[in-house]
Amino acid sequence: MSVRLEKNGAIARLVLDRPEARNAINMDMWRAFPGLIANAVSDRSIRVLELRAAEGSGAFCAGADIKELLANKDDMDWRDANQAEINRVQHELARAAIPTVAFVDGDCVGGGCGLALACDIRVATKRARFGITPGKLGLVYPLHDVKLLVDLVGPGQAKRILFTGQLLDAAEAQRIGLIEIIADQTDELIEDILAASTYSAIENKHFVRRVLDGQVDDDNHTLRMFGAAFTREDFEEGTRAFVEKRKPSFRG
Template identity: 80%
Template sequence: MNLRLEKQGAVARLVIDRPDARNAINMAMWEAFPSLIAEAEDDPAIRVLELRAADGAGAFSAGADIKEMLANKDNMGWREANQAEINRVQYELARVDLPTVAFIDGDCIGGGCGLALACDIRVATKRSRFGITPGKLGLVYPLHDVKLLTDLVGPGQAKRILFTGELLDAEEALRIGLVEILSDSADALIEQILAASTFSARENKSFVRRVLDGQVADDSMTLGMFDAAFGREDFEEGSQAFLEKRKPNFK
């Protein structure tokens, strides 16, 4: 399968595996994403979702399948359906109720870069390159994804990336905040996430999303979420571990 979900313990991995097309995402793959995301989210054993390419693929993703888009450029129904599927995937991936990590090895271009932007944290190898290239095709990047990009790198860098379509190496991507970590694996980061409270990660992720979506002050819901945490088992374990000077064992 070109897109599959693999589970190992508390980690689910969304694996892109279309090496013959440099992991370009076609319509069938966009359509498959939501059910796989939901499967990971609904599994109580899963605590982290990693998005990555299959080993040896040679690229994280070259982006949307341009050949397929060209073949359907005059088919308005297909274009509308394709746009709706892309928007749905990006929206749901950005808001899935799990910490998400994109592990990027190789080129991460266009729609592939959009997938990485929709994850919470990006880990990239030094071999990776990043680019958003609709400016070289006379196209427009989706507004939701432009917001994800701007939230990460700021408006000036976002405009530079969008206006030029240039490819950035991993060091440059790290410098401007497009990625958070340079490493040959995301495993160390995932282990750190798993060692902390998944409840805290999920609630804090929702708070960050509220801030990015424009909320600047607490409301009754966020105040209630903050207060309710004191009555949960995670706080009991975390505080007891602190007093006993040991690592917490969150369930």
């Protein structure tokens, strides 16, 4: 299989491993993603999900498998099924219950860029380049992925990226908000996430998603979740640690 799930303590990693195709994503890979994401999210020991390429891949992801796309371009049923799988993966990754981090080293193009967009935080090396290139193929980028892009960079920069298909280096990607951090690894970021309350991260992630999906005022659910936090062990531990001037030890 060209995508797999690895677990190490509280961290799960979705690993793209198809180096012969620069990690281009084919139908089998799209179909494999949901089960792997569900496996990570349902494991109560896992607190962070990282998306990365296997060592030595040469690219984070070259995008969709164009050879497979050309071979099936006249098959409407295949095209519809392929698009449904892409939409499912993007939707489930963007709404995974735990924090998600994309680590990008090398080119991150098209559908690969969509995967990075669907993660909560993007870390990239200086070697990374980002591009969304359907405009160079006469195609259209999926609406859900366009929304993820606009949410990050705004409509003007999104149009620039989509209209031109340009490859942006890591510095430019960070300048416009496409990525958050330029670094050679994610260890420090993930350690900081794990040191904080996972309960807080999960609920704050839900709140951010609600805002991105158009909610602007509290409702009964958000008010209830805000109030419930004061009754949980994490609040007790966090406040005790603050008073005692020590780092909190959350159970996760």
